[in-house]
Amino acid sequence: MAAKDSVREESHTVGSNQLIVLKGGAGKPLLVLHEELGYPGWMKWNEALSERRTLVTPLYPGFGRTPLADWIMNIRDLASFIARFVREQNLAPIDAIGFSLGGWVAAEMAANEPGLFSKLVLVAPAGIRPPEGEIKDLFTVPALIYLRASVRDFASSPEFSALYDGGTSPEQYEAFEDARAETARLAWQPYMFNPSLPHLLEGTANNPTLLVWGRDDCIVPISASHAYQKSMKNARTLVLDGCGHRPEVEKSQQFIEQVRNFLG
Amino acid sequence: MHIMWFTERQYHYDPEVEPERSALLESQILRNRSFFGLPNSNFDAAQGSKLLNEYLDEKIYSEDLGFDGLMLNEHHGTPFCLGSVMDVEAAVLAKATKRAKIVLLGNPVPTVANALRLAEELAMIDLISKGRLVPGWVRGAGSEQLANNANPAYNREYFEEGVDFIIKAWTTPGPFRFEGKHFHFRFVNPWVLPMQKPHPPIWIPGLISPDTVVWCAKKRFPYIALATKLEPTVEMWNIYTAAAAREGYQAGPENFGYLQPVFVSDNQQRAEELGKRFLYGGAFAHFARPEWMFPPGYNSKEATRRLARLPVAANLPGKPIHEGGGNETDDELEEIRRGVYARYEESKRELQMIAGTPDYVIPRLRKVLEVLRPGIFSFWLDGPVGYKDRIKCLEMLSKDVMPAMREIGKELGLVDPFQRAPGSIALAAGRQPDSVAHAEALASQL
Numbered sequence: 001m002a003a004k005d006s007v008r009e010e011s012h013t014v015g016s017n018q019l020i021v022l023k024g025g026a027g028k029p030l031l032v033l034h035e036e037l038g039y040p041g042w043m044k045w046n047e048a049l050s051e052r053r054t055l056v057t058p059l060y061p062g063f064g065r066t067p068l069a070d071w072i073m074n075i076r077d078l079a080s081f082i083a084r085f086v087r088e089q090n091l092a093p094i095d096a097i098g099f100s101l102g103g104w105v106a107a108e109m110a111a112n113e114p115g116l117f118s119k120l121v122l123v124a125p126a127g128i129r130p131p132e133g134e135i136k137d138l139f140t141v142p143a144l145i146y147l148r149a150s151v152r153d154f155a156s157s158p159e160f161s162a163l164y165d166g167g168t169s170p171e172q173y174e175a176f177e178d179a180r181a182e183t184a185r186l187a188w189q190p191y192m193f194n195p196s197l198p199h200l201l202e203g204t205a206n207n208p209t210l211l212v213w214g215r216d217d218c219i220v221p222i223s224a225s226h227a228y229q230k231s232m233k234n235a236r237t238l239v240l241d242g243c244g245h246r247p248e249v250e251k252s253q254q255f256i257e258q259v260r261n262f263l264g
Numbered sequence: 265m266h267i268m269w270f271t272e273r274q275y276h277y278d279p280e281v282e283p284e285r286s287a288l289l290e291s292q293i294l295r296n297r298s299f300f301g302l303p304n305s306n307f308d309a310a311q312g313s314k315l316l317n318e319y320l321d322e323k324i325y326s327e328d329l330g331f332d333g334l335m336l337n338e339h340h341g342t343p344f345c346l347g348s349v350m351d352v353e354a355a356v357l358a359k360a361t362k363r364a365k366i367v368l369l370g371n372p373v374p375t376v377a378n379a380l381r382l383a384e385e386l387a388m389i390d391l392i393s394k395g396r397l398v399p400g401w402v403r404g405a406g407s408e409q410l411a412n413n414a415n416p417a418y419n420r421e422y423f424e425e426g427v428d429f430i431i432k433a434w435t436t437p438g439p440f441r442f443e444g445k446h447f448h449f450r451f452v453n454p455w456v457l458p459m460q461k462p463h464p465p466i467w468i469p470g471l472i473s474p475d476t477v478v479w480c481a482k483k484r485f486p487y488i489a490l491a492t493k494l495e496p497t498v499e500m501w502n503i504y505t506a507a508a509a510r511e512g513y514q515a516g517p518e519n520f521g522y523l524q525p526v527f528v529s530d531n532q533q534r535a536e537e538l539g540k541r542f543l544y545g546g547a548f549a550h551f552a553r554p555e556w557m558f559p560p561g562y563n564s565k566e567a568t569r570r571l572a573r574l575p576v577a578a579n580l581p582g583k584p585i586h587e588g589g590g591n592e593t594d595d596e597l598e599e600i601r602r603g604v605y606a607r608y609e610e611s612k613r614e615l616q617m618i619a620g621t622p623d624y625v626i627p628r629l630r631k632v633l634e635v636l637r638p639g640i641f642s643f644w645l646d647g648p649v650g651y652k653d654r655i656k657c658l659e660m661l662s663k664d665v666m667p668a669m670r671e672i673g674k675e676l677g678l679v680d681p682f683q684r685a686p687g688s689i690a691l692a693a694g695r696q697p698d699s700v701a702h703a704e705a706l707a708s709q710l
Contacts, residue, residue, distance in 0.1 A: 170572035181561030184417035
């Protein structure tokens, strides 16, 4: 049976809020922090890593499945909320992998409480202002255009059409709008970065970290990888050629190998 | 009945004087599928200055013509409306006119970072005008949130909290401290307060938003429908009337206003030719692209659910993605233009544009008044029409149309909010309210 079929949905209570969590696979837990458009679905990389890991994917409040938590008004609030879940589930120290906005959430968690994590994989994380270029604005374009911009060439990315089940149903439109609205609540201004994050990371986060970036990332410019590298002394950066913002989909084989090797 | 008139103060060139510039600007708007977002390299300051002065002159003159109210609005980052800071225009009118109400529909509270500053601006306008200000509030179009960097996901919260704060700043003796969810002021003590007590009358404009309608009814604010189709407007009136009943009062014409696109001339053909220009550039349909009209969190979840299931539209689920275009051939562009103006016949049929001689216009306005029974009525003149034709239209409205409107208003009992305070007729709990709108009149033949 494919691990995909074993994915189950759990409802947890964290403080006074509900948190829906997806769990799939078997073995040592791996925390998966999803991106700004929501949970994109179970892809090849999920299937591969879940052979030896239980993938634990919290669906953030306000992104559709988990109800909105009114008090969560920025990424640090969200990071603290997820951290509480990790603590209360006795998951720490846990390995984690975060994508884009989810990478930012992981970095905030690490800056605030490095002991939460063993190893970190940050895939083109937002959170630090790129020294060159700008993070692409999710709020001035339709979700599908943003989704297309997230890969270097959507026509030649075999898994692209599987993201968000194709992304064109009315239900998915509603889900995208939930995700965009919550991302606006969390990261409207400054857009998708926290000026204090590089300073806080520098003084705290010593976790072994793998930064993964596509050389042609049109969402979070690759210059941000230098800023992350500078702030996280135990990080190394893997740059993939011919790849955009989604190495896990665009270069899935390479991505799976590298992440497996890193996590051990 | 309170009668006023309105224009968006569009940036335009008179097609009869500068046909090439007019056509070029329209082509660029059509290519962009949006007034909002048209690069401001297309803005000519000399033309902007000329137009703003003409628009102010028209408003000042229209007081002499007998209009009761001078209605203004505000939009940002668009040739659709030159009034990007409406309070500046209102301040000019406050000093230059003597009698007419200055009706602001409305200030986009969520996009104004400092609500205290807004309270002070409006108080000054009320003082300069010697108590003639009618402020109104809007959430602002979706594109306004982008243009002002106002988080759309908090739009309704900003709106409700901001309005409450402004009224509190006007009515609660200071100094006091205000700690809201979004607005924080440590020392609220505006020295300049409005002349009208306890505060100027507040009217709220809207499209079809049941949430806003119910909010208005709770606050006893008149609701002004902005040229919405008659049938859904009747539904909004009914929603308001039911909400008013829950608040313990009977709504009446004093609770409602309606904005009606009109163009009058002494020749039917000429009036229609000018009225048709209301559709210039795609009009409201091209106000802004969907992704700018509906920024994240701007819509309620229910509105998003409806939008997701619309049968046709670009940049919506399963529909074509439009990334700006601009590469259309001249023929393709002409086809788009023809499509825009082809909508005129439908507008005419549904009374969304009433253009003609007074004899043509008056019976159609009567039907609108019979159906909606509003206490507040505003004519809406727009499109690239030259100054002389606009003035002529205003003069004919004053001389040949308004007297008939006033008679119809009396006949239908259309009292306005200055004749009867909105919310002043008590309704016993559990008693069914009388309907204000007269839906049966929808079927009347013209």
